[in-house]
Amino acid sequence: MKSIAPAFSSKRPAVLSPLSGLALAAALLVAGCATAPPFAYSVPAQPEGASGYTEKPGWANTSFAVAAANPLATDAGYQVLKAGGTAIDAAIAVQMVLTLVEPQSSGIGGGAFLLHASGSKVEAFDGRETAPAAADEKLFVGADGKPMTFIDGVVGGRSVGVPGTVRMLEMAHKQHGKLPWAQLFVPAITLAEGGFKVSARLATLLKTEQHLKKDPVAAAYFYQPNGEPLAAGSLLRNQPLADVLKKIAAGGSKALLEGDVAEAIVTKVRSHPINPGQLSLADLAGYQAKKREPICHDYRAQARDYRICGMPPPSSGAIAVGQI
Numbered sequence: 001m002k003s004i005a006p007a008f009s010s011k012r013p014a015v016l017s018p019l020s021g022l023a024l025a026a027a028l029l030v031a032g033c034a035t036a037p038p039f040a041y042s043v044p045a046q047p048e049g050a051s052g053y054t055e056k057p058g059w060a061n062t063s064f065a066v067a068a069a070n071p072l073a074t075d076a077g078y079q080v081l082k083a084g085g086t087a088i089d090a091a092i093a094v095q096m097v098l099t100l101v102e103p104q105s106s107g108i109g110g111g112a113f114l115l116h117a118s119g120s121k122v123e124a125f126d127g128r129e130t131a132p133a134a135a136d137e138k139l140f141v142g143a144d145g146k147p148m149t150f151i152d153g154v155v156g157g158r159s160v161g162v163p164g165t166v167r168m169l170e171m172a173h174k175q176h177g178k179l180p181w182a183q184l185f186v187p188a189i190t191l192a193e194g195g196f197k198v199s200a201r202l203a204t205l206l207k208t209e210q211h212l213k214k215d216p217v218a219a220a221y222f223y224q225p226n227g228e229p230l231a232a233g234s235l236l237r238n239q240p241l242a243d244v245l246k247k248i249a250a251g252g253s254k255a256l257l258e259g260d261v262a263e264a265i266v267t268k269v270r271s272h273p274i275n276p277g278q279l280s281l282a283d284l285a286g287y288q289a290k291k292r293e294p295i296c297h298d299y300r301a302q303a304r305d306y307r308i309c310g311m312p313p314p315s316s317g318a319i320a321v322g323q324i
Contacts, residue, residue: 039083039179041186043194044075052200066090069105070199073097076187080179088116088176089184092169096188096245100238101196104205108248108256109265112165113311114172115294122309126290127168129161134278155211156275157268167253168289185249192242195235203232257284297322 059065064087066077076097077090085093091114099107111129115122131139140153153159173181206229212218213227221238223229230236247255255261262284269277295318296309310318 039080039085039183039186041076041079041190043190044072066094068094068098070098070101072101072187072191072196079187080184083179085179085184086176088169088172089179092173092177092181092184093187095165095169096185097191099245100188100192100241101199102202104202108166109163110165111161111163112168113315114168115309115311116172116176117309118176122294122296124292124294124311125168125172126292126311126314127164127166127171128314129164130283130287131161132278132280132283134280139278152275157270157272157277157279158275160269160277160279162279162283162287163256164287164289166248166256167287170253171289171291181252182249185245189242189245189249192238192245195237198230198232198234198236200232203230203234206230257287295319295322 064081066074066081068074068077073094077094080090080093081087095106095112096108098105099109112127114125114127116125117123139158140148142148142152170181173184177184206212206222209222209229212222221236244256244261247261258281262281265284266279266281269279292312294309295312296307297318299306299308308321310321312318
C-alpha cells in the first residue's frame with residue numbers, strides 16, 4: 001500500500017498453509033492533511049462484480065487516492081484519509097481488511113515491503129518474511145534425495161516463514177502515523193464480525209482449489225457442508241480473525257509474534273500431518289523489521305529529468321527497473 005505516493009507490496013507469502021499464499025496487493029495513497037472529524041468507520045455497499053478483466057478509464061485526484069485489490073479495503077483506506085489519517089494510517093487499515101477479504105493473496109501472516117515518500121524524501125521499510133532458524137539447504141529436498149515439486153513444498157508447514165508485515169507496519173506507524181494504532185483495525189474487525197460478501201475473485205479461485213479442503217478449519221470456513229465452495233456474494237464472518245486483530249490492536253505486533261497467537265501458529269505449522277515445518281516461537285519473537293535506503297535512479301525522457309526510487313534488496317524490482 002503506500003504512503004504519500006508510496007508503493008507497498010509484498011513478495012512471497014509466509015502463512016500457515018493451506019491458508020497460505022499471501023502477497024500484499026499494491027495501493028497508492030497520496031495523503032493530504034486537513035482538519036477532519038474523528039475517524040468513525042461505516043460499512044460501505046459491497047463489493048465487486050464478476051471476476052475478470054475490465055478496462056478502466058483511470059482517475060486523477062489532487063488531494064488523496066487509495067487503490068487496493070478489493071473495494072472494501074480501498075474504502076477502509078479512503079475513510080481513514082478522510083478522517084485526517086496519514087498515508088501510513090490508511091495503508092494499515094487497507095492491509096487489515098485485505099487480510100480478511102483477500103486471504104488468497106494478502107494478509108498479516110506474510111511479509112511486505114513499503115515505500116514512503118514525503119516531498120523529496122523516500123524511505124524503504126522491509127517487512128519481508130524470513131526463514132526459520134532451523135531451515136537449511138535440505139529444506140525442500142524430499143526423502144528420495146530429489147528436489148520437491150513446487151506444490152509439494154508449498155502446501156503444509158514446510159514453506160511457512162516468519163511473518164513480518166505487522167511489525168513493519170508498526171515501525172512505519174510509529175514514525176508517520178497520526179491516528180491511534182487501534183483505530184486502524186476497526187474496519188477489518190467490523191467486517192469480520194458483521195460479515196462481508198465473498199468477492200467474485202475469491203469464489204472463482206475456490207472452485208479450483210484442492211488443498212484447502214484437506215484442512216478441517218479451512219474447509220469449514222471456505223466451503224459449504226456439502227463440499228461446494230462459497231459462492232460470490234455469500235456472507236462470510238470470521239470471529240477468530242476478529243479476535244486476533246483485537247489483540248494486535250491492543251498489544252501491537254507483540255500480540256501476534258508472542259503469546260497464545262504465536263503458540264497457535266507454531267503448533268499449526270509443526271503439526272501438519274504430511275508436511276510439517278520448522279517454525280519456532282523464538283523465530284517469531286525475534287523478528288525485526290528493517291528500515292533500508294531505497295534504490296534510486298535518474299532517468300531522462302522528453303527533455304525532463306526523473307528520479308525513480310524503489311525497494312532495495314531483498315526486493316529485486318527497483319534494480320530491474322534501473323537496469324531497464
